[in-house]
Amino acid sequence: MANVADLKLEDLKLQRLWVLKLEAEIIEMSINIEDEPDCGSDVDVMSDDGPYILGIPSTEPSSVVTLETNETTKRKRRSVVWDEFTIIDGKGFDDGKNRAECKRWKVTLRDKKVDQDFVRDKITKLIVRHELPLVFVEYEEFRELITYLFSGYTHIAQNTQMSDILRLYNLESIRIRNLLNSFAGRISLTSDLWTSITNDGYIALTAHYIDKDWLLPKKLLKFCILPPPHTGIHICEMVSKILSDWGIDRKLFSITLDNAIANFYFVDLLKKNLNLKNALLCRGLHFHNRCCAHILNLIVQDGMKHIDDSVVLVRSSIAYVKGSHARKVKFLEICKQLGLQSSKGLRADVSTRWNSTYLMLDSALFYYKAFENLELMDDNFKTCPSFEQWLKIERLTSFLYPFYAITVLLSGSKYPTANLYFENVWEIHKSLLEEEFMVSKLAEMDNGSKSQLDIYLDEPKISFNDNEYDEYDVLAF
Structure with a gap:
């Protein structure tokens, strides 16, 4: 038994040495197909893209491997080494180059030439x-x-x-x-404008469509500086040029924009230009859509202006903790003593994004005990909310959560959102009616003027034959 095992081990060693020798010959003595001599010479080659082998006598093997070329002739692989390899077509690889696979060890090799x-x-x-x-x-x-x-x-x-x-x-x-012009369906657009910290105006235009696999991809058509003036006429000229350059000005279905005044003039002009080409469905009756997520943002920002100072105290408390490294270390030590996870972290908000205010309140509420302990240990910390104010913050956070969740849901770009609009806006309206303290705050707005909430919820009433629904309101359903 020992002799048999020794023979098997010796056989494996010999096979391994043979493969290593073969690999060395393939790697070290490869040549390009451009330098290949005539097939009748003693130099042996593989293919246009495979390993090239030199130094093996050109004795006729038991089987001759050939490769089809673009020419009428076929080039033969005359070396006996090709009896040990199978040629793999390069169509299945990213670089399109052929490979040679060893029949014994299933090792795949290719030429050394760098593309x-x-x-x-x-x-x-x-x-x-x-x-x-x-x-x-x-x-x-x-x-x-x-x-x-x-x-x-x-x-x-x-x-x-x-x-x-x-x-x-x-x-x-x-x-x-070519992709946008290859399918028969129509394309919906979204666009946004904003000003950078250097006061440069930018415009972005994105195309959304349903492809042949019923997926909802999007393509950014343009992202560039928009020189002043940022008027409706100027925006219309820029967008019309972009659509013409891409060749999709006759394939549009709708465009979704925010509530900027310039956008209304821009859409009216664009609609008139496209109607001259008879390019819109129903003469553009449903061409312009207002961004629901942006409307929700305006509603919440309008209401947040009239909330008491609890939010201001939370903002100041977070700024105080993040103001120095020593305070951060002290705050982390307090969290460790109280068994609070420090991985959640404190979040500061951005005044123009209400959802960041929600995230700030949510993180502060998680660490409210740490803030109370910091107030006892640090005499300079004067902005910690009181117990009653923490209760208001907790209630405000739970009230804002539906807004946050619905905004995230309606901001999706990988799935349709039109079917999600009505139900979720109704949920928000219902939430506003149930939260009396928020409704009372919203009712105390200045001068009795209509807020963004009032304007958005001011829907026309629809009459039905049934007397029960004579005063039916869409959002009050």
Whole structure:
């Protein structure tokens, strides 16, 4: 039995040595197909894209492997080594190059030749996807890594990399343009404008459509600076040019915008221009949609202005804790003593985004005991809410949660949201009626003028034949 085991081990060693020798010959003595001599010579080759093998006598094997080429002739693989490999077509691989698979060890090999264009294309996509600087291609460590992997690679400068990015942009633009014009369905648009901290105006235009697989993809058509003036006429000129460049001005279904006054003039002008081409369904009767998530944002912001100082105290308390490293350490020690998880963290809010205010209140409510302990330990901490104020914050947070959840739901872009609108807005209206303290706060608005909530809920009444529904209101159902 020992002799048999020794023989098996020796056989495995010999097989392994044979494979290592074969791999070394394939890797170290590979040549390009452009340098391939005539088939009748003693030099043996594989294919246009596989390993190239030198130094093996050209004795006729028991079976000859051939490869179809674009030419009328066939090139023969004359080496006996090809009896040990199976040729795999490169169509199943990203680079399209053929492979050779060892029949004994199932090892897949390919030639060493570096496709310069393929590597540069991958680097370009890496830079674009992860927003890396152009100088990334000039980093010493990056170049050393690429040289180690592909000794024949020619490095490029950042200016050349910029040209590669523009080339990729042009190719992708052509692909997306063909894609948007390849299906018979219509396209819905969303657009938004905002001003940066440098007072530059920007516009973004996104296309949403249903593809042949019944999925709901979106494509960003344009993201660029919008020079002043930001009037309805100027916005209409910019959007019309974008739609014309993409060739989809006759395939539109609707456009969703926020409640900015300029947007109403912009949509009216755009609708008139498209109706001249007879490009809209029902003469554009349902072309313009108001963003429901934006309406909810206006409703909550309008109401938050009239809430008492509890929110201000929470905002000041969080700013105090985050104001210095020593206070952060002290606050974390208190949380540890009270058994509170520090992973949740304190969140500051942004005045223009009410949902960030909800997240701020939610995080502060989780650590309210820590704030109370910090007030006892730190004499300089003067903005901690009282017990009654914490109760108001708890009630306010529970009241704002439906708004937050519905805003997140209606802001989705991977699924339809039109069917979710009515039910969720009704839920909010019902919540407002049930929360008497919030309704009373909203009723104390200045000068008796209509708020965003009043305007949005001021729906026309619908009469029915049944007397029971003579005073039926859509949102009061």
